Amino acid sequence: MDSFKHINSDNPNSLSLRVFKEIEDMILNGEIQPGENLIESKLSSQLGVSRTPVREAVRMLERTGLVQIVPNKGAVVLGIDDQDLEDIYTIRMLIEGLASRWAAERMTEEQIRELGEIIDLQEFYTMKNSTEHINHLDSQFHEKIFEYCNSRPLQHTLSDLHHMIKRYRKISVGSTGRADKAIAEHRQIFEALAEHNPDTAEKLTIEHIANAKENLLKIIREKRN
Incomplete structure (x- = not known):
């Protein structure tokens, strides 16, 4: 966890939130692994803040389900497990189709x-095989649809789900052949949106997420075998 940056803020509430987001990103990016303990004194030193905002950030992480407070052991990272991934992608299929x-x-x-x-x-x-740009634009495509559906509750829900699995989405899009397929699927979704065809847009979006889910779970299984 040496990559933590020192955080400066005069607002205690803002500081706790920023500490929370920093640690959350580390967990979701896989830099802090499931099973690791979050030690207040160590985090406080690494972040250059007092233990109070770290303690509050850990409580916030517990409420998200990413961390569990275990008696006599402290805060233990749970992270995102296989069942979480299955559930998140299934939920995405249902409500991201609605967004489209x-x-x-x-x-x-x-x-x-x-x-x-x-x-x-x-x-x-x-065509340039620029992974960084591909990942950024993949996220931007989905985020724009969330925005254009013109529903704040739906946009916030989907943005939160995408944030939780951003590491896994990068793995999926970056796998051999998936980027080409994903962009072809995006093109089909776009054409349905441009034609103002809600039935087709919803159907294609559900299929797109199902394909991404299948690809990701296949990668995870192969890495374990």
């Missing part, structure tokens, strides 16, 4: 143009 349906009904011509530009950039950087 609503986006198809509500998108403006300007929003269609913006989404088309993202697809064009995805195809360009895939």
